Amino acid sequence: xxxxxxxxxxxxxxxxxxxxxxxxxxxxxxxxxxxxxxxxxxxxxxxxxxxxxxxxxxxxxxxxxxxxxxxxxxxxxxxxxxxxxxxxxxxxxxxxxxxxxxxxxxxxxxxxxxxxxxxxxxxxxxxxxxxxxxxxxxxxxxxxxxxxxxxxxxxxxxxxxxxxxxxxxxxxxxxxxxxxxxxxxxxxxxxxxxxxxxxxxxxxxxxxxxxxxxxxxxxxxxxxxxxxxxxxxxxxxxxxxxxxxxxxxxxxxxxxxxxxxxxxxxxxxxxxxxxxxxxxxxxxxxxxxxxxxxxxxxxxxxxxxxxxxxxxxxxxxxxxxxxxxxxxxxxxxxxxxxxxxxxxxxxxxxxxxxxxxxxxxxxxxxxxxxxxx
Ligand code: TRP
Numbered sequence: 001x002x003x004x005x006x007x008x009x010x011x012x013x014x015x016x017x018x019x020x021x022x023x024x025x026x027x028x029x030x031x032x033x034x035x036x037x038x039x040x041x042x043x044x045x046x047x048x049x050x051x052x053x054x055x056x057x058x059x060x061x062x063x064x065x066x067x068x069x070x071x072x073x074x075x076x077x078x079x080x081x082x083x084x085x086x087x088x089x090x091x092x093x094x095x096x097x098x099x100x101x102x103x104x105x106x107x108x109x110x111x112x113x114x115x116x117x118x119x120x121x122x123x124x125x126x127x128x129x130x131x132x133x134x135x136x137x138x139x140x141x142x143x144x145x146x147x148x149x150x151x152x153x154x155x156x157x158x159x160x161x162x163x164x165x166x167x168x169x170x171x172x173x174x175x176x177x178x179x180x181x182x183x184x185x186x187x188x189x190x191x192x193x194x195x196x197x198x199x200x201x202x203x204x205x206x207x208x209x210x211x212x213x214x215x216x217x218x219x220x221x222x223x224x225x226x227x228x229x230x231x232x233x234x235x236x237x238x239x240x241x242x243x244x245x246x247x248x249x250x251x252x253x254x255x256x257x258x259x260x261x262x263x264x265x266x267x268x269x270x271x272x273x274x275x276x277x278x279x280x281x282x283x284x285x286x287x288x289x290x291x292x293x294x295x296x297x298x299x300x301x302x303x304x305x306x307x308x309x310x311x312x313x314x315x316x317x318x319x320x321x322x323x324x325x326x327x328x329x330x331x332x333x334x335x336x337x338x339x340x341x342x343x344x345x346x347x348x349x350x351x352x353x354x355x356x357x358x359x360x361x362x363x364x365x366x367x368x369x370x371x372x373x
Contacts, residue, residue, distance in 0.1 A: 005017060005020075007221065008225060009181075009223055009226060012249060012259065014257075015256075015257050016249065018248060022056050025221070025228070026228075027056045027057065027221070027224060027246060029056055030054065030055055030057055030060070034057070034061065035050070037061070037064055038060075038064070041102065043102075046098045047320070048091065048094070049095070053091075054095055054218070054247045055247070057246060058242075059241065059244070060216070060243055063214055066214045067103065071214060072105065073103070073213070073243075074105060074106045074108060074213050074214070074215050075100060075217070076108045076109075076201045076202060076204075076205070076215050076216070077092055077096050077108075077109060077217060077218055077219050078110035078111065078198070078201070078219075079110075079135060079139070080112045080113075080121070081112070081113050081122070081128045082116070082121075082262055083262050084271075084272075085135055085138045085270065085271040086260040086269060086270045086271065087250065087260070087268060087271075087311075087314075088249065088250035088252075088259075088260045088268060090138070091220075091247055092218050093142045095218050095247065096144075097143050097144055099216070099218060100144060100145060104148065105148065106149070107149045107150070108150050108204060108205060108215075109144075109151040109152070110152060111132045111151065111152065111153045111154065112154050112197070112198065113125065113129045113132045113153055113154055114154045114155055114190065114194065115198070116128045116131075117190070118190030118191045118194055129155060132153045133153075136151055136362070136370070138271045139151060139369075140358070140359075140362035140366075140369055141271075141356075141358035141359040141362050143358070144369070146368035146369055150369070150371050151370050151371065152370065152372065153372075154197060156372045158373065160204070160371070160373060161200045161201075161204075164203050165193075165197050165200050167237055168200065168233055168237070169196035171232075171233040172195065172196065172229055172233065180225050180228065180229055181225060195226050199227075199229065199230040199233070202215050202217070202227070202230050202239070202242035203215075203234070206240075212240050213240075215240070215242045216242070216243045216245060217242055217244045218244075218245045218246075220247050220248075220249055221246035221248065221249070222249060224244060224246060227244055250310070251307055252267040252268045253267060253268055253281055253285040253286065254267055254286050255286040255305070255307055256306075256310060265277070266281055268281075269311075271352075272359075273352060275349050275353075279349070282341050285307045285308050286307045287301065287306045287307065287341070288302030288303055288306035288309070288330070289336070289337035293336060296333050296336060297333045297336075300330065300331045300333040301335070302330075303330045303331065308341055308344050309326070309330065311344055311348070312326055316344060316348060316351070
């Protein structure tokens with residue numbers, strides 16, 4: 001039977017059924033009990049967690065067991081250099097920053113110029129590296145605490161990464177890699193090796209501390225296949241298995257099945273968009289609206305299929321009462337899509353203004369964050 005949807009670290013197609021995905025990947029759902037347990041430590045829940053957008057995990061209860069015993073965890077996430085950082089990329093970072101603040105956790109942030117070169121996003125390795133430096137500005141702008149955050153670019157920190165990558169790579173057979181990632185004869189050796197590189201920061205904090213440190217990875221669920229492999233080798237190498245807390249993949253502006261893509265700017269909101277460009281894209285977004293104003297006033301619209309509503313839910317209506325009111329007035333027909341879009345655009349404009357100011361300031365702050373060999 002053909003797969004109705006595909007989620008791998010390099011490909012997401014079709015309409016993702018997250019219940020099925022959790023089963024396929026063998027991860028756990030975040031349930032009320034776990035949310036309550038997190039809330040006991042954080043006081044409040046981040047809306048992304050409360051709304052089920054961070055929805056799945058591996059070993060989160062173990063992370064909290066250890067934390068409660070005084071064994072603090074470190075955070076690890078990453079990003080492949082991308083010529084357009086969009087709002088969807090920032091979702092896990094924003095959540096990771098919240099975790100950092102609430103748990104005073106150290107954060108390790110990997111930038112994978114090697115990966116994006118091997119996976120053909122860049123013709124030249126130097127171009128991947130240049131974009132990596134530019135992306136770091138967006139990462140810093142999210143507000144990570146410089147005292148608690150280490151950022152490193154793979155090719156600039158490889159001396160530190162390589163010994164661990166070597167040890168991981170020895171324990172992953174080609175047949176495992178093929179089964180997990182679907183590699184065939186056409187893949188290059190870098191692509192096949194890469195998962196060893198992404199595994200390394202799961203163990204780096206333990207090397208750095210000189211003792212085993214629990215590591216929690218906040219990221220999109222598409223990255224789980226890498227960490228499934230990492231978890232298989234971790235104990236054989238003498239480390240803890242990394243834990244994960246996973247988000248759904250934020251949709252693009254052109255419908256819930258659409259994706260934000262740097263090669264198609266109209267599909268999403270990007271960190272460096274001008275206000276004008278952003279407003280134009282939001283005004284062209286796909287909504288759950290009716291064909292005419294009269295119909296919409298009478299029958300209401302459908303937020304469940306609407307990209308604009310999704311943007312509110314992910315990042316632009318953090319207050320639950322506010323989001324509920326947006327939903328109610330949408331369904332009742334009191335709210336028309338044009339007004340709803342301009343309200344969203346106002347909120348996005350405010351977000352981008354702050355982000356872009358911080359991004360400029362970040363140019364002088366690289367030293368506070370960057371590790372290199
Ligand atoms: N593979 C990720 C990407 O394509 C980059 C990455 C490296 C990452 N390490 C990570 C993502 C850890 C999440 C968590 O962008």
